Amino acid sequence: MKFLLDQGTPRSAADILRLAGFDAVHTGETGLAEAEDSEIIRQAALEGRIVVTLDADFHMLLALSQALKPSVIRIRIEGLRAEEFGNLVQNVVSQCADDLKAGSMISVNDLQIRIRRLPVS
Numbered sequence: 001m002k003f004l005l006d007q008g009t010p011r012s013a014a015d016i017l018r019l020a021g022f023d024a025v026h027t028g029e030t031g032l033a034e035a036e037d038s039e040i041i042r043q044a045a046l047e048g049r050i051v052v053t054l055d056a057d058f059h060m061l062l063a064l065s066q067a068l069k070p071s072v073i074r075i076r077i078e079g080l081r082a083e084e085f086g087n088l089v090q091n092v093v094s095q096c097a098d099d100l101k102a103g104s105m106i107s108v109n110d111l112q113i114r115i116r117r118l119p120v121s
Contacts, residue, residue, distance in 0.1 A: 006053035016086030044070040063120040071100045076109040
């Protein structure tokens with residue numbers, strides 16, 4: 001799987017995901033550090049990447065646009081260190097791989113993982 005980590009996520013979490021065998025980049029590595037959320041979604045869709053973010057706006061943009069891709073994982077846990085963040089993303093992938101491949105909005109908090117398949121109506 002390929003990931004695009006949004007600003008606000010630990011930049012070195014991309015390194016951790018790469019070490020685990022994933023194709024992961026951070027917006028700070030790709031010239032998207034100051035890009036609008038819609039541009040990040042567009043780029044992720046073009047590259048076949050899953051957006052990983054702390055920002056609720058990505059889910060809203062997907063719902064409003066009725067988009068089928070990209071999948072977005074929203075982490076709703078603040079203050080995670082890079083290793084914890086990377087491990088959490090890997091856990092989400094292990095539980096939600098089929099949903100991520102199909103196109104989904106996934107929201108993760110301390111207690112649960114919520115999944116909504118795209119497009120959202």
